[in-house]
Amino acid sequence: MTETALEARHLFKVFGRNPNQAVRRLKAGESRTDTLDAGTAAVIDASFTVNRGEIFVIMGLSGSGKSTIIRMLNGLHDITDGSVVINGDEIAGVPASRLRQIRRENVSMVFQHFALLPHRTVADNVAYPLELKGVPKADRLAKANEVIAMVGLDGWGDKLPSQLSGGMQQRVGIARALAADTEILLMDEAFSALDPLIRREMQEQLVELQEKLQKTIVFITHDLNEAMFLGDRIAVMRDGRIVQIGTPEDILTDPANDYVEQFVQDVDRARVLTAANVMERPRPVVADTAGPRTALRQMRDAYMSAAYVTGRDRKLLGMVTDRDAVKLVRKGETSLKSILKPVPQSVPEDEVLMNLFVPAVESQLPLAVVDAEGRLTGVIPRVTLLAALGPGPNSTEEITLPLPPVSHAEIAAVLGEAADAVAPAATTGDAARVVERAEGETKRAERARDEAEPQTEGEVR
Template identity: 45%
Template sequence: MNESTDNNSSEKVMVEIKNLTKIFGSKPEKADKYIKEGLSKKEIFEKTGQNVALKDLNFEVYSGDIFVLMGLSGCGKSTLLRCINRLITPEHGQIIIDGNDISKIEGEELLNLRRYKIAMIFQSFALLPHKSIIDNVAFGLEIQGVSDEEKYKKAKDAIKLVGLDGYEESRPSELSGGMQQRVGLARALASDPDILLMDEAFSALDPLIRGDMQDELLTLQENLQKTIIFVTHDLDEALKLGTRIALMKDGEILQIGNAEEILTNPANKFVEKFVEGVDMVKVLCASDVMKKPEPLISIDSGPNNALHFMEEFGISSVFVVSKGRKYEGLILAEDATKAKKEGNKLADIIKTDIPVVKTTTSIADIIPVMADSPYPIAVLDENDKMKGIIIKGSLLAALARMEVI
């Protein structure tokens, strides 16, 4: 298996899978020796009649990630998801959740794991048709034994979170498919689990509604920072949602990485074939093409300093930041020259009406912004701190590299 070499040692591991194997059949032990010998899933089935669903898997999922399990039907992704919350018990291996091995737990301990630690959202909405929306959302809390007052408060908060406030007393049949899936999401969020398992959660929706739900999930994730393991067979969905993506085939993980790594450095011919034809302009984002944000000057500085940096770097403008590199705007050479003569401060001449983008903004969205702006583009993080600068030259160079790839 090929995995990104990025150093994630500083990130908390929420889910760790070690040597996980699942075999369907009456005599799974017959398949074990052939797994150790490295035979394929097909070869093992032909020899033993046992179906190797998962084959010696090893990976980690970090806190706050959307970790996408992607692959064709029958690759084992849904089986793996169900092993993680023990709806399916594996033959071998460890499933370590927040430092605790849950691969062998049973009874009340297993029930509590599903009640408090992990929530699952299925492709089918699995709503109770005879109950109102608020009662559907509160159902998991009811099972936990939460008081009526508290469970309805939490249910209302979750309903509001997914944009369905006002529909509390409606029935599922009165809602559209997208709204019903929001109810399923609200029900999962109401119990405030650390981990969300989502099995083809949006695949039953129409394309436009599906896109809206993907956007909704990303927006919620910015605020909630849950650990999400998301199963899909749709490459575009995986590329849009995944912090990291695991591409599976025949019960094995062929490659783990972020979207750019998988697209630009496929581990083998299967991965290469799987991702061919993807529009790289839609996948790569500002952080992939930006330059270091140099030079920057402090808002407390003066026009002389601004002109000095422009001369030293051979540029006609410079970005201004306040404490902690928080973005304030842009200073142009002609404005700095005029301010120097008139004794004005930088704060008096900062241009604040120029376009900026976030680190996650796609190149497809940056291109029209760049075309309409005579200035460099500032790249900001979620806290409006300067992370980089995009100029036309660096954007064109990135596009040229994509043509080569």
């Protein structure tokens, strides 16, 4: 069962002359603006849980309250109302000595602007939390050097922060938090001060470290793409309130309100949605015990020139084509084994869409999606892949495809030319079925052309 590492319960934070009065009025239904005379409400009735080992991202625009929340989680800001529970310990109202102990043992923080001690070396900066714990110098430096190597700074331990680039300084900040060996890491806009390329590199390194260490991370950001890339779950904030909590896929495909929908409309969907999010029921699929006539009937019904073959356990074994199946019928054979071909392309369920374009174009059939055991769980037609990258279902914007300009004829070709689906007819009945299949392929190409037609006067880019 999932265990809770941190829980926030109905948090309020009001800065001003009469914060308690402001909280009472907010609870009674007054708005943030109505209570300005009593104080500025930075956080209003925020509740969430963070599970052990997950990256929980809190995101929102400037002034939404996200940075205030993270400072409430470790006691840097007093809680006006509500509570924060860390590993079963309530931090609101505890004595300062107990709060310091909770921070040393349970929570570390990585700041936006590094917050390194300029007169100390990299190794001494990283070892500083262990020094506060009273760890002997030799032991803390050994631990510091181990973590420094982990974040890719091996050999830089004797340098001063001023001798490092911004990205390297942020690595030192992460190493310092890791050296403290606390379960929970709080990261407040940790990468926002970095150049875009360095920022992406740091995001990828954090994901790699998380796979090894399985820390509980609360990450604050205003960048939606960063939130989508890092977060196991995301809390979206607006004007001090949490308006939606969900997985990146939940936020992107099922926004809770118009604000969230507008917020996510420019997100890079290709880096967020996975094969499992867009796949369809696999067809045509033929059992390995079936014969060539059954395979041909399945292909005819699906208007396809090939079919996937699976075993009894649904594991993907290969594929057969209608041409080869017709040859078996002519020979009077009843097994597909002799014409079974390996599947040139298949993808795991968790593969992001940006990595599916080349496999989809190269695949004769809709792209096969398999689970960790190799079972066929779905397929992705090319047109479905393109449609998944468009705006949400309520959007009126025209779709911008991540491809160079193409003609209707080229779109039809990508979807599969009808001529490629036509097998030599062995009999009059075979010929009729081939014609029927070719007509189906033509209709599919026409539908794709119609779907690609711009809905406004603009062009499909």
